[in-house]
Amino acid sequence: xxxxxxxxxxxxxxxxxxxxxxxxxxxxxxxxxxxxxxxxxxxxxxxxxxxxxxxxxxxxxxxxxxxxxxxxxxxxxxxxxxxxxxxxxxxxxxxxxxxxxxxxxxxxxxxxxxxxxxxxxxxxxxxxxxxxxxxxxxxxxxxxxxxxxxxxxxxxxxxxxxxxxxxxxxxxxxxxxxxxxxxxxxxxxxxxxxxxxxxxxxxxxxxxxxxxxxxxxxxxxxxxxxxxxxxxxxxxxxxxxxxxxxxxxxxxxxxxxxxxxxxxxxxxxxxxxxxxxxxxxxxxxxxxxxxxxxxxxxxxxxxxxxxxxxxxxxxxxxxxxxxxxxxxxxxxxxxx
Numbered sequence: 131x132x133x134x135x136x137x138x139x140x141x142x143x144x145x146x147x148x149x150x151x152x153x154x155x156x157x158x159x160x161x162x163x164x165x166x167x168x169x170x171x172x173x174x175x176x177x178x179x180x181x182x183x184x185x186x187x188x189x190x191x192x193x194x195x196x197x198x199x200x201x202x203x204x205x206x207x208x209x210x211x212x213x214x215x216x217x218x219x220x221x222x223x224x225x226x227x228x229x230x231x232x233x234x235x236x237x238x239x240x241x242x243x244x245x246x247x248x249x250x251x252x253x254x255x256x257x258x259x260x261x262x263x264x265x266x267x268x269x270x271x272x273x274x275x276x277x278x279x280x281x282x283x284x285x286x287x288x289x290x291x292x293x294x295x296x297x298x299x300x301x302x303x304x305x306x307x308x309x310x311x312x313x314x315x316x317x318x319x320x321x322x323x324x325x326x327x328x329x330x331x332x333x334x335x336x337x338x339x340x341x342x343x344x345x346x347x348x349x350x351x352x353x354x355x356x357x358x359x360x361x362x363x364x365x366x367x368x369x370x371x372x373x374x375x376x377x378x379x380x381x382x383x384x385x386x387x388x389x390x391x392x393x394x395x396x397x398x399x400x401x402x403x404x405x406x407x408x409x410x411x412x413x414x415x416x417x418x419x420x421x422x423x424x425x426x427x428x429x430x431x432x433x434x435x436x437x438x439x440x441x442x443x444x445x446x447x448x449x450x451x452x453x454x455x456x457x458x459x460x461x462x463x464x465x466x
Contacts, residue, residue, distance in 0.1 A: 358386045
């Protein structure tokens with residue numbers, strides 16, 4: 131029986147049109163390789179099904195070539211959103227000669243992280259659902275363990291991070307409703323102290339100030355559809371002149387729209403509603419929700435690339451702020 135020939139690093143180099151040394155640098159995140167060249171090498175490696183001999187490399191370097199990722203709590207993300215994020219991470223990891231190890235995550239518990247480090251099961255971690263004062267961040271810094279976070283923390287200058295510019299997203303949303311003729315804006319927000327939520331509120335405030343309009347009415351509540359309904363009831367009962375409602379989360383926006391409809395207030399003309407995140411249900415609720423979309427595939431790709439940098443030990447921690455996209459739908463009067 132004829133043995134199938136294993137793809138080698140030379141094959142990848144020929145496909146990408148670069149040297150073996152450049153392939154090695156691109157896949158391991160070491161040395162000066164342009165982003166365009168690195169992408170070409172990663173795509174060639176993926177097309178050819180190339181993966182380094184990890185067993186041999188591990189014996190020499192004491193590495194597992196595994197990246198740990200604690201899955202968010204059930205229901206915290208919509209399935210398509212989480213799937214897109216995971217798919218992007220897996221593809222990016224493969225391009226860097228790494229694999230993703232999934233485990234049940236708990237933002238307040240470091241015990242699983244401790245066990246994985248003790249067993250040498252992973253080389254580093256990707257963290258999502260991070261709090262500003264996240265115990266996992268403090269623990270991993272104490273252990274000198276490479277990691278990257280989705281979201282900024284109180285220790286951001288000491289670790290790699292990727293975040294979405296929430297303030298830019300809500301500025302765009304505010305500019306959009308102003309262009310629709312709305313001058314008094316309400317915000318349904320989380321309690322003060324949420325770094326993510328506070329930045330989204332700041333985006334609305336700055337946009338209104340730039341247009342010379344009064345500051346927003348801010349109604350603070352917890353996450354979810356029912357809190358969104360209650361907040362919208364407060365706005366409609368006590369502040370009926372506020373005809374634009376921008377929220378920090380899609381579930382809050384959906385709840386706000388449900389409450390308005392229950393009172394026979396037309397969503398899209400009499401009052402407009404904007405969400406944030408573009409969860410799967412945002413496009414199928416009635417009316418379809420205008421929202422700020424986070425680039426989850428790009429987030430997953432960039433995070434793994436940063437962790438590959440961190441694993442070399444030759445790069446200083448840095449962050450990257452990604453720009454979200456405003457998706458206009460019927461809840462603000464339809465597409466422009």
